[in-house]
Amino acid sequence: MTHGNPKADEPAALLERRGAVALITLNRPRALNAVNAALSAAVGEALEEVAADPELHVIVVTGAGRAFCAGMDLKAAAADEPVMAPGHEDWGFAGLVNHYIAKPVIAAVNGFALGGGTEIALACDLVVADENAQFGLPEVRRGLFAAAGGVLRLPRQLPKKIALEMALTGRPLDAAEAARWGLVNRVAPAGTSVEAALELAETVAEGAPLALQATKRLIHRSDAFGSDWEPAMWDENEREWQAVFASEDAREGALAFAEKRAPAWRGR
Numbered sequence: 001m002t003h004g005n006p007k008a009d010e011p012a013a014l015l016e017r018r019g020a021v022a023l024i025t026l027n028r029p030r031a032l033n034a035v036n037a038a039l040s041a042a043v044g045e046a047l048e049e050v051a052a053d054p055e056l057h058v059i060v061v062t063g064a065g066r067a068f069c070a071g072m073d074l075k076a077a078a079a080d081e082p083v084m085a086p087g088h089e090d091w092g093f094a095g096l097v098n099h100y101i102a103k104p105v106i107a108a109v110n111g112f113a114l115g116g117g118t119e120i121a122l123a124c125d126l127v128v129a130d131e132n133a134q135f136g137l138p139e140v141r142r143g144l145f146a147a148a149g150g151v152l153r154l155p156r157q158l159p160k161k162i163a164l165e166m167a168l169t170g171r172p173l174d175a176a177e178a179a180r181w182g183l184v185n186r187v188a189p190a191g192t193s194v195e196a197a198l199e200l201a202e203t204v205a206e207g208a209p210l211a212l213q214a215t216k217r218l219i220h221r222s223d224a225f226g227s228d229w230e231p232a233m234w235d236e237n238e239r240e241w242q243a244v245f246a247s248e249d250a251r252e253g254a255l256a257f258a259e260k261r262a263p264a265w266r267g268r
């Protein structure tokens with residue numbers, strides 16, 4: 001019996017190409033896109049395909065049906081089935097939450113984002129939430145804790161007392177409250193979060209791929225250093241600058257401006 005999929009052969013994650021934007025959909029709607037080994041492996045394959053495709057510059061992740069992701073598959077865990085795909089530790093669910101992805105990632109949170117679902121949103125660079133979305137870390141109420149980045153990222157993205165209240169009580173935030181605390185960039189009207197996220201992704205994709213990736217890397221790296229980010233980050237900033245400024249795209253960007261035309265990025 002295939003967990004959560006209406007049909008046995010339906011992939012647990014879908015990959016669609018929208019120009020320079022890749023749309024990855026967690027596809028276990030009957031289990032509210034809970035993360036089991038099949039979904040993690042399918043996400044891993046999609047992410048590896050996107051990472052290797054020079055034509056794809058930005059990623060949008062969303063969920064099929066009425067949930068974004070209801071977290072780890074508790075039924076699989078109860079049945080002692082693996083919840084992470086062996087061999088996909090570097091990609092899959094782990095890849096989504098562990099920043100193994102150089103390209104900017106936007107979460108289109110179309111519904112429940114609980115446990116690992118909120119952890120995916122925390123790991124994404126931008127978050128667009130449906131106005132009916134819910135974010136929460138109920139792990140402690142399941143005998144677990146938010147081990148996929150939740151306890152590590154929440155206090156860096158929200159005020160610590162709010163992070164502690166979420167993680168210690170499992171209390172969910174609705175989209176408006178999540179946006180108020182900075183967990184969400186945009187709240188979209190009900191049912192339009194994917195469309196809004198794709199529009200935002202197209203805006204991001206107007207930037208040069210190498211510059212986008214250097215920007216993402218440096219912002220996350222400097223964030224990791226907390227307040228004492230100097231001088232180590234200036235050295236890293238210089239290394240990234242030298243690489244990007246020497247790229248064909250840096251020259252193309254300047255030329256396009258001078259010639260009053262749109263740039264044609266080559267990703268090198």
Ligand SMILES: CCCCCCCCCCCCC/C=C/C(=O)SCCNC(=O)CCNC(=O)[C@H](O)C(C)(C)COP(=O)(O)OP(=O)(O)OC[C@H]1O[C@@H](n2cnc3c(N)ncnc32)[C@H](O)[C@@H]1OP(=O)(O)O
Pocket residue numbers: 030031032034070071072073074075076083084093094095097098112114115116117138139142144145146147148149
């Ligand atoms: C990974 C990087 C490396 C790090 C290394 C560390 C290891 C990492 C390990 C993995 C990550 C650990 C940290 C994360 C842990 C978790 O995520 S724990 C799970 C947290 N999630 C929850 O507790 C949510 C559980 N679900 C609910 O509370 C409710 O379903 C709901 C979301 C509030 C919706 O309720 P309702 O509308 O009433 O729908 P339901 O009938 O409950 O659900 C519909 C069907 O979906 C099934 N389902 C829902 N959630 C899950 C789930 N999490 N697992 C499995 N199945 C789920 C539900 O059972 C229903 O199915 P049917 O009964 O068959 O219809």
